[in-house]
Amino acid sequence: MKAESKDMKMAVEKHDRSGYRADVHPVLVSFLAQESLTDAEISSRLKISRRTLYTWRKGHPELEEALRDSKELANALVERSLFQKVLQGDVTACIFYLCNRSPSRWRRNGQVDVQITGSVDRAMSVEEVTRRYAEAFRSYVQDHVEGDSDCTPKREEG
Numbered sequence: 001m002k003a004e005s006k007d008m009k010m011a012v013e014k015h016d017r018s019g020y021r022a023d024v025h026p027v028l029v030s031f032l033a034q035e036s037l038t039d040a041e042i043s044s045r046l047k048i049s050r051r052t053l054y055t056w057r058k059g060h061p062e063l064e065e066a067l068r069d070s071k072e073l074a075n076a077l078v079e080r081s082l083f084q085k086v087l088q089g090d091v092t093a094c095i096f097y098l099c100n101r102s103p104s105r106w107r108r109n110g111q112v113d114v115q116i117t118g119s120v121d122r123a124m125s126v127e128e129v130t131r132r133y134a135e136a137f138r139s140y141v142q143d144h145v146e147g148d149s150d151c152t153p154k155r156e157e158g
Helices: 002-014 025-034 039-045 050-059 061-087 091-101 126-144
Strands: none
Touching: 025 039, 025 061, 039 050, 050 061, 061 091
16 A cells, blocks of 8 residues: 555656646757747647646746756757858858957947048049048958958057
8 A cells, every 4th residue: 555655646746736847848948949939839729728838937046957958959050050140251140249249349330430631622522532431441340350360450550
């Protein structure tokens, strides 16, 4: 009789009232998180609410750890892939990488600070302004970006 009650107790511990199973759910959420699914998508696949998933995460450290580790692994794989694209010279990947890694020096809004020096005696046409801007921008790129092995602009001396 005692053996039966011990087996029942173990079965109850594995499968609590919420439906959580310590032997199944950490493995499932780990797999789903590695597939880059969000918490909402994971809970949907498990046929539970997001609130239940969050409750499980709080109450079951092994589930929280499985989710965290799997998401970190998926992120690391994406980061490595992005970095490989950067090394291959993919301009879009370079822009994305630099804007996220060094946002204070690389802006996403397309603004470039260029100062055009020289006096202006007369009103300039749009073409003249565009030409001067293009020259100043080319000069800026040559002085601050090209030739840098780490692809970051040089700091202004002053």
